[in-house]
Amino acid sequence: MGALASAALLLPLLSAAPPAGAEVPEAGALQGQFTRAAARHGVPASVLLGVSYLQSRWDGHGGAPSVTGGYGPMHLTDATTALAGQPPHHSDGSEDARGDSSRPARTGSPSTPAPPAPEALPPRLRTLERASELSGIPADELRTGTEANIEGGAALLAAAQREAGLPASADPADWYGAVARYSGADDAATAATYADDVFDVIRTGESRTTDSGQVVTLAAVPSVAPATGQLTALGLRRPAGGPVECPRTVACEWVPAPYEEFGDGDYGNHDKADRPASQSIDYIVIHDTEATWDVTLKLVQDPTYVSWQYSLRSSDGHVAQHLPLKDVGWHAGNWYVNAKSVGLEHEGFLTAPDSWYTEAMYRSSARLVRYLAARYDIPLDRQHILGHDTVPGTVTSSIKGMHTDPGPYWDWAHYFRLLGRPITPSAGPAAGVVTIRPDYASHQPVYTGCTTAGEACAPHGSGAVRLYTAPSADAPLVKDIGLRPGGQDSTVDVNDTGARASTGQSFAVAERRGDWTAIWYLGQKAWFANPRREPTAVNARGLVLTPREGLAEVPVYGRAYPEASAYPAGVPVQSVSPLPYKLLAGQRYVVGDRTPGEYLFAPTFDISEHAVVRGQEEYYLIQFGHRVAFVKAADVRVSRA
Numbered sequence: 001m002g003a004l005a006s007a008a009l010l011l012p013l014l015s016a017a018p019p020a021g022a023e024v025p026e027a028g029a030l031q032g033q034f035t036r037a038a039a040r041h042g043v044p045a046s047v048l049l050g051v052s053y054l055q056s057r058w059d060g061h062g063g064a065p066s067v068t069g070g071y072g073p074m075h076l077t078d079a080t081t082a083l084a085g086q087p088p089h090h091s092d093g094s095e096d097a098r099g100d101s102s103r104p105a106r107t108g109s110p111s112t113p114a115p116p117a118p119e120a121l122p123p124r125l126r127t128l129e130r131a132s133e134l135s136g137i138p139a140d141e142l143r144t145g146t147e148a149n150i151e152g153g154a155a156l157l158a159a160a161q162r163e164a165g166l167p168a169s170a171d172p173a174d175w176y177g178a179v180a181r182y183s184g185a186d187d188a189a190t191a192a193t194y195a196d197d198v199f200d201v202i203r204t205g206e207s208r209t210t211d212s213g214q215v216v217t218l219a220a221v222p223s224v225a226p227a228t229g230q231l232t233a234l235g236l237r238r239p240a241g242g243p244v245e246c247p248r249t250v251a252c253e254w255v256p257a258p259y260e261e262f263g264d265g266d267y268g269n270h271d272k273a274d275r276p277a278s279q280s281i282d283y284i285v286i287h288d289t290e291a292t293w294d295v296t297l298k299l300v301q302d303p304t305y306v307s308w309q310y311s312l313r314s315s316d317g318h319v320a321q322h323l324p325l326k327d328v329g330w331h332a333g334n335w336y337v338n339a340k341s342v343g344l345e346h347e348g349f350l351t352a353p354d355s356w357y358t359e360a361m362y363r364s365s366a367r368l369v370r371y372l373a374a375r376y377d378i379p380l381d382r383q384h385i386l387g388h389d390t391v392p393g394t395v396t397s398s399i400k401g402m403h404t405d406p407g408p409y410w411d412w413a414h415y416f417r418l419l420g421r422p423i424t425p426s427a428g429p430a431a432g433v434v435t436i437r438p439d440y441a442s443h444q445p446v447y448t449g450c451t452t453a454g455e456a457c458a459p460h461g462s463g464a465v466r467l468y469t470a471p472s473a474d475a476p477l478v479k480d481i482g483l484r485p486g487g488q489d490s491t492v493d494v495n496d497t498g499a500r501a502s503t504g505q506s507f508a509v510a511e512r513r514g515d516w517t518a519i520w521y522l523g524q525k526a527w528f529a530n531p532r533r534e535p536t537a538v539n540a541r542g543l544v545l546t547p548r549e550g551l552a553e554v555p556v557y558g559r560a561y562p563e564a565s566a567y568p569a570g571v572p573v574q575s576v577s578p579l580p581y582k583l584l585a586g587q588r589y590v591v592g593d594r595t596p597g598e599y600l601f602a603p604t605f606d607i608s609e610h611a612v613v614r615g616q617e618e619y620y621l622i623q624f625g626h627r628v629a630f631v632k633a634a635d636v637r638v639s640r641a
Contacts, residue, residue, distance in 0.1 A: 030058065030073075030146065030214035037150045041158040042168030047175045048154055049218040050198040051182055054359050059211040063144035064458070066356045067348040068293065068315040069125060071143040074153025075358060077184070077315065078143065079125035079292075095401040097306040099394055100335035102572065102603040104266070124184025124315055131156050146212070157182055164233060172202055172221065177230030183316040183360075188236040190251035190318040192228070197317075197363060199226045211441060211461075244321045247371035250364045255311075257322040257329075258303040267605040269300075270307040271328040273339070278612050279598060281325070281376040283341035284369055285332050287388045288348035288405045296347060306330040308343035310368065314357055317364030325372075328600065332391045333402050336559035339600040341386075342372055346406065362411070366418035380421040382412070382504035383592035383621055383628060389497055390505075392558035392627045395577045399482035399558075402627075404495045408447065408464040411440050412503035423504055424538060431539035432641030433590055434517060435506045436465055438536040449493040457494055463503035465536050466492070467526035471516030478526045480625065481580050497626040501528065505623050508544045508588035508641060520587045522625040523556075544588040545620060545636040553582040554635035556624060562597035562615025571601045571611055581624065583631060591638055592621035592628065 034052070038045040052058055055075035056066075065071055069079035096105035123130075131152030132139045141148040160178035161168060169175070176195050183194035205220030242254020261267040275281055289296045293313050299305050300322050308331040311320045323329050331343035346365060348357055369385060378384050387406050393399035416423055423437045440461045450457035468475040477490040480498030484490075490498035501507065507519035510526075517530040517537060530536050547554045555578035564573045576597075583589065597615040604610070618633040 027214070030210060030212065031216050033147045033150050034216070037147075037154040040151070041154040043154050043157045043161075044170060044172040044175065046202045046218060046221055046224075047172045047179065047198070048150070048157065049216070050172075050202045051157065051179060052150070052153065053201050053206055053218065054194065054198050054363075056356070057208065057210070057359050058214075058216045059356070060146045060149070061211065061356050062458075064356070065143075066314060066358060068313070068358075070315065070358070071128060072146060072149030072153075074131075074149050074156075075315070076128035076131050076142055076149060076152050076156075077125045078128040078139065079121055081143070095333040095403050096398070097333055098330040098335060099333045099338060099398070100603075101394075101574070102601065122184075122186065124186070127156060127184065128152070130159075134159050153182075164230065166230075172199075173224050173226045176226035176228055177234060179226075180231055181234060185251070185316045185318060186237060187239045187251065187253070187318075188231060188234070189239050189253075190316050191234065191236055192231055193249070193251045193364070194316050194360060195226070195228075195231070197360065199224060209441070242321075243324060245325050246319060246321065247367055249367045250317070250319050252319040252321055255297055255301065255320040255322055257300050257307040260303040261605040262304070265604070268303045268307075269305050270323055270330055271600075271602045271610070272607045273326055273328045273600070273602070273610070275326045275328070276376060277326075279340055279600060281340060281342060281372075282378060282593060282595070283337060283384055283386050284372055284378060285337065285341050285343045285386050285388055285391060286365075286406055286410070287331065287343060287345045287403075288407070288410075289345045290348070290405065293347050296345060300345075308345050310343070311345045312347065312361050312365050312368075314347040314361045317358070317360035319364055319368060328602070332388060333398070334391050334394050334559060335600070336394070336561065336598070337386075337391050339598070344368065348406065357410075362415060362418055366415060370419055380416070380419050381592075382502070382506070383590075383623060385419075385504075386628065387502070390502070390627045392624075392629050393482065393579070394558045395575075396482065396580050399579070404497055407494065408445075408462045408500065408502070409460055410463065411461070412463045413437055413440050416504060425540065427539040427541045429539060431541065432509050432544065432588070433506050433540045433542045434509055434519065434530075434537040435540045436463075436501045436503050436537050438463065438465055438503065439534070440503070442534075443536065445492070447492055447494040449495060453493075464500045465528040467499040467501060467519075467521060467528050469524075469527070471513050471518070471527045473529065475527070478521060478524055480522060482522075485580065499526070500626050501526075502626065505626075506540055506542055506590045507623060508590055510587075520589055523582050523584055523587065542641050543591040543638055544641045545591050545622065545631070545638045546588050547583060547585045548635060548637045551585065551635060553584045554631055555579075556581045556583055557619070557630040557632075560595055560597050560619035560621075560630045561599050562613050563617045566597070566615030566617075567599075567613050568611070571599075571613055574599050579629065581629070583624070583636075588641070589622040589624055589631075590641075592623070594618055594620050594633060 038048045052073045070077045134155040137148045142152045160181040180191035180195040185191040207217040239253030244252045246252030307329045389404040447457045467478045477499035511518040515531040518525045518527045567573045597617045599613040602610045619630040
């Protein structure tokens, strides 16, 4: 949900960041390490490679842990070392998660559950300890040494095969049960989904350059037909039943958020509704939890707290649904967006750049989003698949408190490939629109504040580009008068979105000059480095809007509320309050939806008193800065870029 958590408390996750100038291994070394480890433990190389791909895409992350305390290419987990004492972000910052002034703000501030003792952690969070016992390799070496880590993962797979009473077969099809066990899932559906994904990778093959510069290849084995019946012998539980709304391709269970009344007009932690009959669902909001899985589930089940529709576990991609999709969660900090969106919380930490997400979670998330997009006819683009960091503040006073997750380290380019909508050029070199798309792995702008204010974060791939007032990296960054009304400069802090454009976002071109491109951004011209040989954006087509003839400027809004005359008796008129920005004549912004003004009136526990107010005034959603915004349709004219 956000990234205003105390960055200093995330230090443990960065302690294993790779040192500057670390030696790059010889070409082919990593491939050889997989091959040798597989042979030593009698595991088919394709199985070892497939499991590692689903965990880490073969990246080592310099020995830094994942969001669930997993280390190295095999994601050997040691949550005690990696995650002890991490705070939940939901209780940090000033954002009102509900985002509606009709009732008191709900930021959520329950006490943080104490971290469990090491012996109380589930086995899925302690696989490094088991790998050390099996392999005889010290725990520290398994955390930091790539070859040792692969050896430990192979030992775990071989042990799972032995414990199932199965031979160390050379046929990958005979390892389905061991792969399912490796996931660490305690329910059959999640384990099966994980194993199916691994064997899908084996069938189709993969090849990529890892974060250490190594090319690793898994040759396709299209004929492999795994022995899925082995799953039964694992004795795993069935997920909790309930009215889950998930595709069959993800493992999903029902962990309901409570709807309770406290008295004195207060209730929590969501609102009953009847979507899409009452209001269309137009957006999906991507969050990270800034908390571990167990803490996340405790928070969403707290009636005094806030809520969202789904949580996704990093280690294996498991999904928990908390609200029926017809109901409204309190998650985005903007009531208009809440009323028309679905919120997905991903186990993770924004300000720990090497606290990485697993491929298993990216894949589960993409499948869930594809399902939701098809169900509600939501376009798969960045104006509808929003990061929490791109949701606008409702009014000027709320801009500073808006959260910034999932942040510059979420791999939007990879995510959209998994969604089946890769970000590719759709126009020629003179296009009037560009879509941001740097190469995630090699694009490593400096950010600060991950552990200590002002100190540089560990080098890491990023999907965001930095925006300047002139075509030079020495020029000042563009300013965001909403974040800094006094006109102070934007910064390179990891949570500062004032001068940042993110992968998948589309902007109208203002000017091109050599290796630099200028876009219209927050009412000003903003430049970013876009070299021809290593472009950070692709040329695109699209509709753009500009103030209609005769208007020097038009106001910009953080929500699309109806005109005053649309409100019936008994429903207080909500102000249509502009943000401090202006869209000036001659500037152009990429158009998203055209929508009527709407307001969901839901300030009471009694749903019979709820109402949807819909007006005649219509709005366009636009990509205005890093966050989206709204303008009145009557104020602008639309044309093709």
